[in-house]
Amino acid sequence: MLVVFVLAGLLLPGALFAGGGAEGAKGPMKILFIPFTMEHVFQKELCDGAKIPIPGFPGLQVIVEDPYGKIERELEILETYMSKGIQGVVMYPIDSKALAPVVQEMKQKKIWVFTTGNHVEGEHIGMGTDERDGGLLAADMFIRWWGQNRQGKTPHILLLDIPNVPEPQRKMIAFEEVVKAKIPAATFFHVDSNGSTEPSLTGTEQYLQSHPEINFIFGINASATLGGIAACENAGRLDIAHASSGAEPPILALLKKPLSAQGGGVVWDIGYGKSAVQYGNHLVEVAAKAMSAGSVEGLKIDIGFQEVWRDNVDQVIATMQEWRKKANLAPMDF
Incomplete structure (x- = not known):
């Protein structure tokens, strides 16, 4: 193109x-x-x-x-x-x-x-x-969220990462390092998402069957995260919490949607500055x-990173809409 x-x-x-x-x-x-x-x-x-x-x-x-x-x-x-x-x-x-x-x-x-x-x-x-900085902040966000919402439970985390692209993978490596250090009982599983939906969906489906204890999924970007969410929905695993990276519109929209009755859904995103x-x-x-x-x-x-939560997502969307206007793009519907 x-x-x-x-x-x-x-x-x-x-x-x-x-x-x-x-x-x-x-x-x-x-x-x-x-x-x-x-x-x-x-x-x-x-x-x-x-x-x-x-x-x-x-x-x-x-x-x-x-x-x-x-x-x-x-x-x-x-x-x-x-x-x-x-x-x-x-x-x-x-x-x-x-x-x-x-x-x-x-x-x-x-x-x-x-x-x-x-x-x-x-x-x-x-x-x-430095994508590692994003991983460090994401780990801090996860630890805070887990302590407030899953206190007393052991995290079993599926990472939808991208091992063949070194720089963004630094984010996932840092995330795992810090969470393991702070919560030694935490376990990790990996899917090579290639930053895309289909391999994320397939890999997540396989892991949900072999490791049903998985209770949190972190995606390298929106495409990967959406694949993980689709796999969970197909399996009826609406209890699993999701996080993503990049503050992309599909994830911002999901942050505005209510969580499931079991507390599953997108809970935060590590956005760029x-x-x-x-x-x-x-x-x-x-x-x-x-x-x-x-x-x-x-x-x-x-450009650094910013925390995107359910309580500040509207501010992030407002900034995004302002720049879409400068690019002569129609505002997105959330």
């Missing part, structure tokens, strides 16, 4: 950043934007944010290409656009090792390389946040500033 946006700005180019590096880009810039897959709500909204005009960069062109979560497709996209006059790329590296040689080739061609969600050797700057649309806009803004200045000195994105 190819989507091209031309961002019109009204202000003069923003202040340059001091420091060495490649020569700054001259005139209107062309940036390639590659998410993990637009099949995921969060990643789709990153792309929506990428099209919001960046003040100070008139004529900035953003080209969005969807690799559908496949490294072969991502490599093909990069090889294609290296010869099409792009000056920079903002991408989610699906396989860091496979991408390293291509990144070196792009740098030889004076193409700026910015990453988000994962890192790759040779990148000019990695933009995002910016909405997905806002984050996508910020990624392009930082890339454009670095390319204009010819330096990444002084530039950093660390």
Whole structure:
């Protein structure tokens, strides 16, 4: 899928950043934007944010290409656009090792390389946040919630994680480490969700049969969490509590729904410090500033994390709706 946006700005180019590096880009810039897959709500909204005009960069062109979560497709996209006059790329590296040689080739061609969600050797700057911090906060949220709602019971936790993508997996590793340290009796099970619904559903169904003691499920993103919820509903396990990561709209909607009579349902989410649309806009803004200045000195994105509970979900939704409006998107119905 190819989507091209031309961002019109009204202000003069923003202040340059001091420091060495490649020569700054001259005139209107062309940036390639590659998410993990637009099949995921969060990643789709990153792309929506990428099209919001960046003040100070008139004529900035953003080209969005969807690799559908496949490294072969991502490599093909990069090889294609290296010869099409792009000056920079903002991408989610699906396989860091496979991408390293291509990144070196792009740098030889004076193409700026910015990453988000994962890192790759040779990148000019990695933009995002330390996913381990998210895991530490998620563990703290879980321990507080468990103490208030499941006091006296032993947690048996199914993690719908993503072991083949190192950076987001750091969140799940940190979560398990801290919970095990604080609640030594807790047990953990793992499903390689690939961040998708179908493997999460299938894996959860299998574990509910082999380990019916499971009473909490934590998903790496909304797609994984929805698969786990569907499996629980199919099995009649409405007692199981769920948590997710990313504060994506489907999970925000479920946080507004009442819990089941048995206390099951989505109880919290570990959200990023910016909405997905806002984050996508910020990624392009930082890339454009670095390319204009010819330096990444002084530039950093660390959006952090926020706690999303049932009692503050309306505030999170309000911020998300504000940024959807800036991207000319219709408000979502919750």
